[in-house]
Amino acid sequence: MSKSVERNRASEALAVCDPVWDRLRSETEEMALSEASLASFLHVTVLHHKTFEASLAYQLAQKVGNSEVRGMQLRELFDEALKADPSIGEAARADIVAYYERDPACHSYAQPLLFFKGYASLQLYRVAHWLWNHGRQPMALYLQSRVSELFSVDIHPAAVIGKGVFIDHANGIVIGETAVVEDDVSMLHGVTLGGTGKEIGDRHPKIRRGVLISVGAKVLGNIEVGEYSRIGAGSVVLQSIPPHCTAVGVPAKLVGCAGCDKPSHEMNQMIGEPDDTAL
Structure with a gap:
């Protein structure tokens, strides 16, 4: 056939x-x-x-x-x-x-x-x-x-984006050429999935399944945000985030687990007290 x-x-x-x-x-x-x-x-x-x-x-x-x-x-x-x-x-x-x-x-x-x-x-x-x-x-x-x-909203057509994706409000969204966004990801306005300005080739983030990226967060470089993790509002992420974790701050630091099994569905952006673990 x-x-x-x-x-x-x-x-x-x-x-x-x-x-x-x-x-x-x-x-x-x-x-x-x-x-x-x-x-x-x-x-x-x-x-x-x-x-x-x-x-x-x-x-x-x-x-x-x-x-x-x-x-x-x-x-x-x-x-x-x-x-x-x-x-x-x-x-x-x-x-x-x-x-x-x-x-x-x-x-x-x-x-x-x-x-x-x-x-x-x-x-x-x-x-x-x-x-x-x-x-x-x-x-x-x-x-x-x-x-x-x-x-x-500026999404390069070569980027790879899965299904079941939620982009709330959508003002100021930037997703670069070699970025990957897997299924069931949620992001709010002002999110950038960009390069660092120093790289060529594969230079943009890989956002794995079920991730929640909050307001104004910037994820920069060819790094990975592990599945079912959360990025806090206004954070700047310059290194990879393990699965099922929460990262906040400038530069972002780990502050514990993601708080639930599916953060992109729960949309819970309340962050607990940070620990001293630097990425």
Whole structure:
């Protein structure tokens, strides 16, 4: 069986059984009934479409299209990427669930898709990443530039980001070219996953599964933050962090364990008294 046939069958299966899309549509229908002024917007963005992927492609194109590159052109491009790689849509669904479960200000599956720039930025990165990996670097960099311009989120399209990722507020997020962010990571505004300015090649952090990175934290260099660890607000991390630990300060120091099994889900940023263990 060819890969294209397998992808088409996977897409058809999702269309038949797609609980995230079903719930999102239902919530949007209720929203349209309760807020007549938004009814037209909600219909053209969500209710007019038969699949989650079609709705997502339309919404993203509307956000980043301009007089130079029209929204219709971008919509065709996004449709192409989403059809070619079903994992983009799967990750986008997992991200919606992450927003709903972790953000106390998110009260429906529809809200991230319709209103949250962190979610939009992340999905635009996913399309740009697909373009980058298929030899279309100029278009990938164009999307990166548009997202940075519109949303103050700068994610290099070559970075590798898993699914179920939650970026809250999203102002001032920077994720460098060789960074890796695994599944189920949560980060707040002002986070930088950057280089030290002295390295070349593989020079950005590797954030393992389930990590929580709090407001304004900077993780710099080709270092690793171990799975299910926490980085405190305003911290500057210059050396690797072991799994299941909490690090805070400038420069960051270990202050004990992560406090729970899944810090990126609990979103608990309260830090205990630090010890004297330097990284």
